[in-house]
Amino acid sequence: MRRHSQGPRRAALSELGSLLPLAMIGLLIANDHVFKFVFHNALTGKLSDVAICFIMPLLVSASLGLAARIDLRWRLWAGAVVTAIVFSALEMSDWAGGWFVRMVALVFGVKHTVLTRDPTDLLALACVPLAVAYGRWRARDARRDVDVDVDVGLRWPRVRGALALATGSLALMATTAPEQCGKWSAPTVFQVDGDCGTGGIIVVEADPYGALAVTNQAALLAPEPDGANLGREQRYRGTSCPYTLEQGDWDITIGDCSTPVVSPDAGAAPIDGGAPDASRLLDAGSSNTSSCQAGYRQCQATVETDGLWFTCHGADPGVALCRSRLAVLP
Amino acid sequence: MTLSRMRRNGARQSIAALRAIVTFVALGLAACDDPECPDDQFVVEENGSCASSPQRFTISATQCHVALTATADAGLPTQGAMGPSPVPLRQGGFILYTDSPSFRLCRAQRVDYRLELSCFDNDDALVCQAELTEPAF
Numbered sequence A: 001m002r003r004h005s006q007g008p009r010r011a012a013l014s015e016l017g018s019l020l021p022l023a024m025i026g027l028l029i030a031n032d033h034v035f036k037f038v039f040h041n042a043l044t045g046k047l048s049d050v051a052i053c054f055i056m057p058l059l060v061s062a063s064l065g066l067a068a069r070i071d072l073r074w075r076l077w078a079g080a081v082v083t084a085i086v087f088s089a090l091e092m093s094d095w096a097g098g099w100f101v102r103m104v105a106l107v108f109g110v111k112h113t114v115l116t117r118d119p120t121d122l123l124a125l126a127c128v129p130l131a132v133a134y135g136r137w138r139a140r141d142a143r144r145d146v147d148v149d150v151d152v153g154l155r156w157p158r159v160r161g162a163l164a165l166a167t168g169s170l171a172l173m174a175t176t177a178p179e180q181c182g183k184w185s186a187p188t189v190f191q192v193d194g195d196c197g198t199g200g201i202i203v204v205e206a207d208p209y210g211a212l213a214v215t216n217q218a219a220l221l222a223p224e225p226d227g228a229n230l231g232r233e234q235r236y237r238g239t240s241c242p243y244t245l246e247q248g249d250w251d252i253t254i255g256d257c258s259t260p261v262v263s264p265d266a267g268a269a270p271i272d273g274g275a276p277d278a279s280r281l282l283d284a285g286s287s288n289t290s291s292c293q294a295g296y297r298q299c300q301a302t303v304e305t306d307g308l309w310f311t312c313h314g315a316d317p318g319v320a321l322c323r324s325r326l327a328v329l330p
Numbered sequence B: 001m002t003l004s005r006m007r008r009n010g011a012r013q014s015i016a017a018l019r020a021i022v023t024f025v026a027l028g029l030a031a032c033d034d035p036e037c038p039d040d041q042f043v044v045e046e047n048g049s050c051a052s053s054p055q056r057f058t059i060s061a062t063q064c065h066v067a068l069t070a071t072a073d074a075g076l077p078t079q080g081a082m083g084p085s086p087v088p089l090r091q092g093g094f095i096l097y098t099d100s101p102s103f104r105l106c107r108a109q110r111v112d113y114r115l116e117l118s119c120f121d122n123d124d125a126l127v128c129q130a131e132l133t134e135p136a137f
Helices: A002-016 A019-038 A042-067 A072-092 A094-108 A119-147 A151-175 B003-030
Strands: A188-194 A200-206 A212-215 A232-236 A250-254 A297-304 A307-313 A320-329 B040-048 B055-062 B065-068 B079-082 B092-098 B104-111 B114-120 B126-133
Touching: A002 A019, A002 A042, A002 A119, A002 A151, A019 A042, A019 A151, A042 A072, A042 A119, A042 A151, A072 A094, A072 A119, A188 A307, A212 A232, A212 A250, B065 B092, B092 B114, B104 B126
Parallel strands: none
Antiparallel strands: A188 A200, A188 A320, A200 A212, A232 A250, A250 A297, A297 A307, A307 A320, B040 B055, B040 B126, B055 B065, B065 B079, B079 B092, B092 B104, B104 B114, B114 B126
8 A cells, every 4th residue: 555655756767866967967067066167168057057968857857757647658748848949949938037136046046147148058958868868767677677676776866866955956946047158248338428537448248157347447447545455346247149249238346335325314315406425435444434435436337228338326225426428439 | 666766767867958958058059149340450551641650550459449550650549349230341341430639530531452441530521531552461
């Protein structure tokens, strides 16, 4: 009686607990967290896709097998269909990609997620039917072992299956969120006009991880005072790959402000339209800005109704210190 | 069927499945993208208003980044990058830029048999022009 109710569940886990799915999960984790960063070539770009398309149908099938008594063939094909739809959507649809990025941010707290899209990645879908065939073969073996009552021999595959289910699910969520753009993002030339810097031409370029370098920085941002030794972070925050710097979503942070405090009387902008009162923001001695370094600035490039603007705030995010307009030059 | 025989069969099938996966991986890799920017390098002669006298140096493209082995006498930035739609280096379509000693931005385009560089300052005013040609050996 006990065996009758638990047999299908044991079999579902055993499908995952064999060497090949475990090796694929190991490959996925190693590729996403080590190989891509060390080698970053065409091979690392495809390995994860191949591993995903093999593991995901088996994971979905095993999950269905644990949740309900569904015929093996049906749950394997359900896994195949889910994999094909999800993988294709993430590769081809901006909407699906954006939705996924938001979900990853919500679940894992990863803010800088960049999906890399390449139509040739869809070739990896050829691994889906292979996974179905492998799952059927493994399940047949596992059922045979249950029938001949080799419970002790089956325990390890089940433990490995449970391990594969947990780590594989996490690895799948993490893998499709590479924080690296493997496509060429050309430098963007901007004409800068405004009061954040001296104005003029700048060239902004991003490395594959979204870190930015700005040539002719003084045109964009006034230099730090002599002797100031403030850290600087310049980063693209958008979700496009290649990066679309002309669409904004990049920022420059100077100095550190671990817990910015908004002053009670802070408004979005001065009512009289005059210049923002920068002094109250840069006053490191005031209680409102005590957690920020003197000279702290956070500047963001964002698209507004009348074009791309570069706006800097101090410790008080409600008040703009300066604004410059960015126009893309050919 | 004995347990040991079943395991032997399983091992054989595992190897077959592994072979199939290796085949798929190989097929997937065979369909990988071509490099976005072909690497290239060649020697050029510079003439024009950027240098006081003709210069000779090597220009190279490596993973979409462009570099010149030119000295300061060439009056050109020594680093740059391909544009958003990369083409072979000889076709132009790249920019060179520098902060030092002052900001310069040079745009390169192919005209007939030569590369023409137009260089601009911080105010987007044209500073100088250079022609790069491959010397006849």
